[in-house]
Amino acid sequence: MIVEKRRAKITELVNKQGSVTIEELLGLFNISRMTIWRDLKELELKGVLTRVHGGALKIDKLDENEEEFNLRRREHLIEKQKIAKFAAESFVKDSDIIFLDGGSTVLEIIPHLKKTNLTILTNGLNALLYASKFLPHLNVIGCGGILRKPSFTFVGHGAEEFFGRYKVDTAFISGTGVTVEDGIMDPHPLEIEVKKIMCKNAKNVIALIDSSKFGKRSLSTCISIEEIDYLITDENAPKEIINAIKSKEVNIRIIK
Numbered sequence: 001m002i003v004e005k006r007r008a009k010i011t012e013l014v015n016k017q018g019s020v021t022i023e024e025l026l027g028l029f030n031i032s033r034m035t036i037w038r039d040l041k042e043l044e045l046k047g048v049l050t051r052v053h054g055g056a057l058k059i060d061k062l063d064e065n066e067e068e069f070n071l072r073r074r075e076h077l078i079e080k081q082k083i084a085k086f087a088a089e090s091f092v093k094d095s096d097i098i099f100l101d102g103g104s105t106v107l108e109i110i111p112h113l114k115k116t117n118l119t120i121l122t123n124g125l126n127a128l129l130y131a132s133k134f135l136p137h138l139n140v141i142g143c144g145g146i147l148r149k150p151s152f153t154f155v156g157h158g159a160e161e162f163f164g165r166y167k168v169d170t171a172f173i174s175g176t177g178v179t180v181e182d183g184i185m186d187p188h189p190l191e192i193e194v195k196k197i198m199c200k201n202a203k204n205v206i207a208l209i210d211s212s213k214f215g216k217r218s219l220s221t222c223i224s225i226e227e228i229d230y231l232i233t234d235e236n237a238p239k240e241i242i243n244a245i246k247s248k249e250v251n252i253r254i255i256k
Contacts, residue, residue, distance in 0.1 A: 006031075007039050014049045014058050021055035050146045050156035050190060057190065059146065075104075079210045079234040082255045084108035087172060087232050090253070091206055092118065096169045099198040100127050102153030102191075103174030105208040113138060121166060123159050123194055125152040148190070155190035163197045171202035173223070177216030178209050180244040183225045185218035195222040204229045211236035225250055 006029055013028075014020050025036045040056050043049050049056040088109045092098065095117045100106050102124030110130050113120070119139040120131060125147060131140045145159030153159075173195055175184035184207055186192045199205045205227060211234050225248050232253045233242075246252055 003039075007043060010039055010056075011043060011048050014043075014056060017058075019055060019057045024055070044146070044156070047146070052157065052190065052193065053160075076210045076212050076234075079236070079255075080105040080208075081108045083208050083210060083232050083234060085112045086253065086255050087206060087208055088112035088114075091170060091204070091230065093169075094118075097121070097166070099163065099166075099168050099171040099173075099202055100124065101171075101173045101195055101198060102127060102151055103208070105174045105210060106172050109172060109208075110134065110138075121163070121168065123154045123163070125154070146190075148188070151188070151191060153191060153194070155188075155194055159194050160197055163194060163201060166201060168202050170204045170206055171198040172206050172208060173198060174208050175213060175218070175222055177218040178207075178213050178225075178241075179215060179217060180225060180241060180248070182217060182221050184209070184222045184228070185216075185220060186222050187218045189220065192220050192222050199223045199227065206230045206232065209233050209237075211238070214238050214241045 010025065022033060022036055026033065040051050044051050047059060049058055084105060089112060092113060092115055094115045096115065097119040100109065100120050100122040107124065107127050107130060110127065119141065121141045122128060123143045128140060128142045131138050143154050143159045143162035145154035146156040148155055173184065175186050177185040186195065205223060207228050209231060214237050225245055228250050230251045230253060231245065232255065235254055235256045237254065242252060
C-alpha cells in the first residue's frame with residue numbers, strides 16, 4: 001500500500017474509533033513500527049491526530065461537557081483570584097521553578113508572582129500571553145504540542161515530552177472536579193497525561209480548587225487526594241468533603 005493511502009486509512013480509522021494503537025496498526029499494515037511512528041508524526045503535524053504513548057488520538061472538537069476557557073474563567077472569579085493570590089504569596093519563593101497548568105484558577109496566580117528570579121513552565125496559551133505582560137520579571141517557558149481550543153492548552157506527545165524533561169519546585173494544578181475517592185479529575189485524556197507528568201516531576205503539588213468543583217466527577221483522575229501536598233479552596237467548599245479530605249492527611253487551606 002502506498003504511503004498516501006495508508007495514511008488516509010489511519011486517518012479514517014482514528015476518526016471512526018477516536019483512537020488507534022501501534023499494535024492495531026502493525027496488525028493492519030505489513031510495515032515496521034518505525035514506519036508507523038513516522039506516519040503518525042506526519043499526521044500529527046497536519047493536525048489530523050495527536051500522538052500518545054502506544055498510539056494516537058483523534059483531535060477533538062469542543063466537548064459538550066467542557067466549557068470554553070473564557071466562560072470558565074469568569075465563573076467564580078472572585079474565589080479563584082483569592083485562592084490564587086494566597087497560593088502565590090504562600091508557596092512561591094525566590095528563584096523557584098514552577099509548573100502552571102492551563103486552568104482558569106491557576107492563571108490567576110501570575111500577577112501575584114512577586115518573588116525574584118522566578119521561572120514558570122506552562123502548557124497554557126492564556127498563561128503564556130498573561131505572563132508575557134510581566135517580562136522580564138518572570139522567566140517564561142512554554143511547551144510545544146497540539147493546541148486544544150476548548151482549554152487553549154498544548155497537549156499531546158510534544159507537551160508530555162517537554163514536561164518530562166524538567167524537575168521543578170512546585171506544580172500548581174486545577175481540575176474540573178474533585179472527590180475523595182477519585183481525587184482531582186479532568187475531562188480529556190490528553191490534559192490528564194500532561195498534568196500527571198507535571199505532578200510526577202514536582203517536589204510539591206498544590207491543587208487550586210474553587211468550591212464549585214467539589215463533588216463533581218469528570219472523565220478520569222489526574223492525581224489522587226493522597227498525592228496532593230496542599231489543597232487550597234474557598235470558604236464555600238462543602239464541609240463534609242473537606243473533612244473527608246483532611247482525614248487523608250492532606251493539608252488544606254480555606255480562603256475567606
